[in-house]
Amino acid sequence: MIKKLLYVLLTALVITSCKSGGDRSTQTDFEVPDSIMSEGMEISEETMQNIVQNISSPVEMAALIKELGVPYSSKYLSSTARVEELSTTFKQSLNLGIFGADLGYLNMYNKTSAVIDYISAIKTLADEIKVGQFFDFTTLKRLATNNQNLDSLMYISVHSFNQMDKYLHSNNRSNLSALIVTGVWIEGLYLGTQVAKETTNDMLAERIGEQKLTLNELILILEVYKKDKQYAKLIDDLQLIKDQYQNVNIKTIKGEPEMIEENGVLTIIQNDKSMVEISPEQINKIISTTEEVRNRLISL
Amino acid sequence: MKNIAVILLFFALSCPFSTRAQDISQLTAQCAANAGEVMYLKDFIVKLDAGTPGGAPPTARFALLLSKSVVYRLSICTAPNSEGEAVLQLFDMNTLLGSTFITATGKEFPFFDFKCQKTGVYHVFISFKEGKAGEGVGVLSYVKKL
Numbered sequence: 001m002i003k004k005l006l007y008v009l010l011t012a013l014v015i016t017s018c019k020s021g022g023d024r025s026t027q028t029d030f031e032v033p034d035s036i037m038s039e040g041m042e043i044s045e046e047t048m049q050n051i052v053q054n055i056s057s058p059v060e061m062a063a064l065i066k067e068l069g070v071p072y073s074s075k076y077l078s079s080t081a082r083v084e085e086l087s088t089t090f091k092q093s094l095n096l097g098i099f100g101a102d103l104g105y106l107n108m109y110n111k112t113s114a115v116i117d118y119i120s121a122i123k124t125l126a127d128e129i130k131v132g133q134f135f136d137f138t139t140l141k142r143l144a145t146n147n148q149n150l151d152s153l154m155y156i157s158v159h160s161f162n163q164m165d166k167y168l169h170s171n172n173r174s175n176l177s178a179l180i181v182t183g184v185w186i187e188g189l190y191l192g193t194q195v196a197k198e199t200t201n202d203m204l205a206e207r208i209g210e211q212k213l214t215l216n217e218l219i220l221i222l223e224v225y226k227k228d229k230q231y232a233k234l235i236d237d238l239q240l241i242k243d244q245y246q247n248v249n250i251k252t253i254k255g256e257p258e259m260i261e262e263n264g265v266l267t268i269i270q271n272d273k274s275m276v277e278i279s280p281e282q283i284n285k286i287i288s289t290t291e292e293v294r295n296r297l298i299s300l
Numbered sequence: 301m302k303n304i305a306v307i308l309l310f311f312a313l314s315c316p317f318s319t320r321a322q323d324i325s326q327l328t329a330q331c332a333a334n335a336g337e338v339m340y341l342k343d344f345i346v347k348l349d350a351g352t353p354g355g356a357p358p359t360a361r362f363a364l365l366l367s368k369s370v371v372y373r374l375s376i377c378t379a380p381n382s383e384g385e386a387v388l389q390l391f392d393m394n395t396l397l398g399s400t401f402i403t404a405t406g407k408e409f410p411f412f413d414f415k416c417q418k419t420g421v422y423h424v425f426i427s428f429k430e431g432k433a434g435e436g437v438g439v440l441s442y443v444k445k446l
Contacts, residue, residue, distance in 0.1 A: 055365060057341040060442060064370075067445045155332060155340050162342060203369060203445070210419040214365060252418055257397050266412040268390070268398035274368050274418040 055181045055214060058097075059104035059158060061188040064207060065195050072109040076194050077102045078187065078298045080121035089129050090230045091300050093176045096125040097183020098298060100161055105191055107154045112144040115153070119144065126164065129176055134164040178221045182234065183297075185211075185218055189241075190294040193287040205283055209276035212245040237293045244285045249277040323379065324437065331377035331439045335411055338373050338441035344424055346438070350383070351431030359427040364440065368419040371443040375411035376400045376426070377436055384432025389425045390414060397422075401429070415446060 078098050086092050103118045119140045126132040136156070143153040161180075168177040189211055196204050219238055225231040255271025324345055332340040346360040366372060376388040385408070387401040398412045428434040 057442075059339065059341070060367060060370070063339065063442055064445060155329070158340055159328070159332075159343070206369075207367065210367065213419060213421075217365075250419070252420075257395070259398065266398070266409045267415065268412060269415045270392075270397065270417040272392065272418045274420065 055185060055217065057104075057158065058101040058161065058184045058188060059108060059154070061192050061207070062101075062105040062108040064204065065105075065191060066108050068195075068199070068201055068204060070195050070199055072111060074111075074114065076191050077105070077114075080117050082298075083121040083124055086125065086128075088230075089176065090179065092125045092128045093179035094183045094234075094297060094300070096122060096129070097180040097185075098187040098294075099125070099183075100180070101184045101187035101191065103157055107150070107157060110147075110150055112147045112150070112153070115144040116141055119157075131164045131167060134160045134167065136160075175225050178218075178225065179234075182218055182222065182238075185214060186238075186290070186294050186297060189290050193283075193290045196283060197287050205278055206276045208283060208286060209245075209248050209278035210250065210274070212242075212248050212250065215242055215245060234297075237296065241286065241289050241293055244282065244289050248282055251275050251277065324435075327377055327379055328437045328439065331375055331437045332441065334377065335373050335375045335439055335441045338443045340439060340441050341372075342440040344426060344438035344440075345436075346386070346426045347435045348426075348428060348433060350433040355431070357427045357429075357431030359425050362424045362426075362438075363421055364424060366414070366416045366419065366422050368417055369446040370416050371446060372414045372416060373411050373439075373441040373443050374398070374400070374414060374424065375439045375441065377410075377439075378428075379435035379437075382428065382432075382434030382436065384428030384430060384434040386434060386436030386438075387427055387429060388438045389427075391423045391425060392418075392420070413443060417446075 078095070080099065083095070086095055099118050099122050103115065103122065106112075106115045106118060119135070119137060123132060123135045123137045126135050140153065140156060140160075143149050143156070165177050165180065168174060168180075189208070192204060192208050192211075196208060215238065219235060219242065222231055222235050222238070226235055251274065253273045253275070255273065257271060258269040260267050260269065328343045328345070331343070342364065344360070344362045348358040348360060351357045374388055374390055376386050378384075378386040385401075387399060389399040390397045390412075398414055400409045400412060401407075402409075424438055424440070426436060426438050428436070
């Protein structure tokens with residue numbers, strides 16, 4: 001009886017092992033929990049969350065590009081074809097952010113047929129890093145396919161990303177959130193700089209220049225995990241972009257805020273003004289370095 | 301109509317989660333929808349205990365980066381079971397820029413628009429009137445570029 005039981009258990013063990021081996025392999029070379037941080041870099045979870053909240057949304061750059069009247073172009077987007085090859089949590093998280101920014105761009109232009117590809121890629125990567133529960137693929141796909149309720153599609157996409165980010169923080173996995181945020185940011189900057197390559201616009205130039213602030217915050221977050229070689233390499237890449245921002249100046253003129261109420265809507269007008277000093281040469285260098293770094297990241 | 305669709309969709313989507321998570325998801329969707337024809341960016345969920353008599357009301361603080369030349373909308377919604385009414389305030393360093401409750405007049409607003417002229421880090425503070433206990437959601441939305 002015991003012998004039979006042992007055979008059953010052994011067979012089950014073999015089957016389980018074979019099944020695991022047959023699945024798409026996910027190397028766990030990057031399961032670095034938050035407890036493993038660089039020495040001397042003790043940042044509380046609250047501080048980490050505050051820093052990450054600072055990073056702008058994946059749809060803001062896309063919204064600006066659209067409002068500037070720039071037509072849609074699929075050439076700016078990262079291809080989803082390699083999604084199955086992304087085998088480490090590092091690559092999966094980073095590309096999840098990149099695809100998230102692309103999804104924001106597609107949603108902004110109502111390109112619902114392409115949206116499905118990106119939702120699918122995001123769902124695959126999110127499942128791999130165990131946050132797939134925040135993406136209701138069926139509903140998102142239905143909304144995209146019907147080409148209706150585009151507001152809902154946008155809301156659910158952005159909300160799902162926010163939910164996922166909160167979950168990662170509350171589960172001691174801020175390291176992955178940092179990568180996702182980096183992916184979102186680099187792709188947003190790439191979109192903006194690619195448009196700037198073809199269109200001269202002061203507002204866009206200013207928005208690109210302002211990214212100096214966000215980049216400093218991002219590097220600060222990533223440095224917490226620089227003990228890991230992949231993080232260290234990513235910081236080096238971002239440092240290349242930071243170098244191009246060295247002489248970009250952001251100045252502020254002080255002013256008192258005004259409050260007006262019109263038709264029952266309260267509006268606050270800020271009279272502090274920030275101004276970015278950035279030359280065409282500096283923009284060109286930021287464009288080429290961003291292109292180089294982003295293309296390297298998507299081909300990791 | 302679109303806003304109703306968002307709310308209904310979220311009722312359906314929230315089913316697998318716990319009751320509290322479901323309630324908060326619904327409140328967030330409702331709050332985003334109440335903000336009008338704008339684009340949802342972020343939400344700030346708070347659950348605060350009552351403050352001590354005579355003390356400062358408990359406050360939740362969130363840091364966020366806002367961009368120049370963008371009109372943002374900041375909305376606040378209070379969960380139905382709350383004792384207090386949620387108030388959202390926007391600060392730039394120590395300067396109060398805007399609030400959904402104007403103390404001087406006693407006037408309340410479900411949201412306010414912020415015409416941002418300076419890219420930088422701002423703070424959203426959410427508390428409950430008179431330091432009462434409560435649960436609520438603040439929502440940041442994108443209105444348009446200036």
